[in-house]
Amino acid sequence: MKKMIFPVVAVLLASCNPSDKQTTQQTAETQTETATTETAPSADSLQVDGITGATNVANASTFNGTLVIPPQHFAAITLPMGGIVKNLSLLPGTYVQKGKVLATLENPEFITLQQEYLDSRAQLEYLEAEYHRQQTLSQEEAASQKKLQQSKADYLSMKSRMQAAVAQLQLLGIQPEKLVGHGISPSLEIKAPISGYVSNLQANLGKFLDAGEPLCEIIDKSRMMVRLVAYEKDLENLEVGCPLLFHINGLGNTTFHGKLIAIGQEVDDTNRSIELYAEVTENNPLFRPGMYVSARMGKK
Template sequence: MQIVRHSWLLVLLIASCKPAAVVEPDPYPLKVERNHLLFTAGDPQLKAIGVQPAREKDEVVLHLTGKLVWNEDVTTNVFSPLAGRVASIKGARGQKVAVGDELARITSPDFGQAQADAVKSETDLALAKRVLERTQDLFKQGVLPQKELDSADTAFRDAQSERDRAVERLAVWGGRGGDVNGSFALKAPMGGVIVDRNVQPGQEVRSDQMLAGMAVVAAPLFIISDPESLWVHLDVSEQDLSNLQVGQKLEIRSRAYGDQVFPGVLTVIGQSLNPETRTVVAKGTVANPKKLLKAQMYVDVNVITHVPKMPQVPIKAVFLREGKACVFVRKSESDFEMRQITTAAEDAGHVFVSKGLAAGEEVVSEGALVLESLLDANTSTANAGAEKAEH
């Protein structure tokens, strides 16, 4: 038993003689002073941190998608005023026309009836005039009483009114008295360019075509417009409405023409919200002198909004800390300060800063979250050390 006891003592003695583990010091210690992270020069973590200066700007660019349509102020849809059959077509797409130019010729029984009514009214008026003249002569000779003269005069006036009505009705459709052939010319009501045509020879047309419910049936026979001026329709979300004002400049781009910019102006902001898309329709005009843009094109639209001058930083440089926006500002090569800021409008991946940052200050744009985690870790370690020292 004595031998066993000495053996254990020997083991304990040998174990107690082993050297203690050596803790190597951190070659790049990191210090935290308030909201500052102080790196040691040469710390490899600095290579992962990217900075860029806060640039002062006074414009916000709102990026929207738009659709080009014909300018309704210089556009007319041409329908047939009467039912009939298309006999011939003179108007072609792309053709320039003036007011009154013939677009198509239509054979219509209704127009033929109007022609016949006009011819008959002229004949009836001539007959009523002869009867009146003969009655006046007989009345002067004392052969006929006043009552007969009054009756003849009334018949003449009625015939004259009917003639005027028939001629006026025919003139509305572009006709004049004369032959009864049932053929009338569908004419251009305004000058411009025929930008679309939806009619073929022999096609049946109706006077109520423009009132039909079906889109295909309701298509106008011709569309005349000025393609050098177009409208652009924009769907604007609720949060973007505050950045829109009538008169703002528009920069319009089409995929067909790369980065070429077509200038425009915002002219109308809708007064109602689409309940399904939660958007408001806005409208602008765009000049198209070379006729490169086409109706029904989808385009990218930048709306230029002027704001007070403020520094602007990348959105990825901003992070939330306790519900407040913050950034890291580089004070020197190894000193980074966490600073609370107040943000304003956003613009293409950047955000305006209305308070807490000056133009030209260098903001951490790459690695801000890494710095935040280092700040949290070192702050926790420092607090734990302070509590241990107190105890």
């Protein structure tokens, strides 16, 4: 009897195994398809810009950029007249007040210009008096019209010459009236047009600087701005006046606030980007132009 039982059991096992294997395989395939469907992003939720390669994630509103100085708070100190640097009281990073003397220059032409003003001023006083005298004589018919006209021409010519000297001195920051009481100054003073921090110093003692050559730059950090980069796809979500939150690389997790004040009207041909400008609400002494910024629109 035992020899007949074992073959039957073997047959039963052989008949059950194919069904179990098929069921197990179907279950595994179903689980794999489910996992793939859950992890793979749909075409609606993830798009890639074919030109820039930027990923357009739904509801994404983060931007990168840098801290910048507004043009009204940035001054490049250039020389109206060339000369040799005689005195220099600057170091990069030092703070200077508006009107402070940054450097003094020596140039013989500066002395000549002052002399021309003083000479023309003195000559003008004489020619003006002579012209008025000729007018009086002409009315009394004691002088010819020719002398009157010559006197008038000399007076007007000297007047225009003095006015030219005054304009040149004013361009150099010199008040001509002060020369009458104080005399000729041997050196030209270069003064700060705004208050701020000195940067990009280009001079040293004894160096000759040509007219128009930069001496240094002054940056006023009291009104910092954020310059951000956006793309065409972001325009529909941007509006002047939108609040801004941003972080600065190197300043930890501190959150700063701002407001969007300008949206660029020209798209860059290379990367299809658009510039955004936002004013900064909080001023921080650690701010530096060029610091990297990561920002997003929103109040919180």
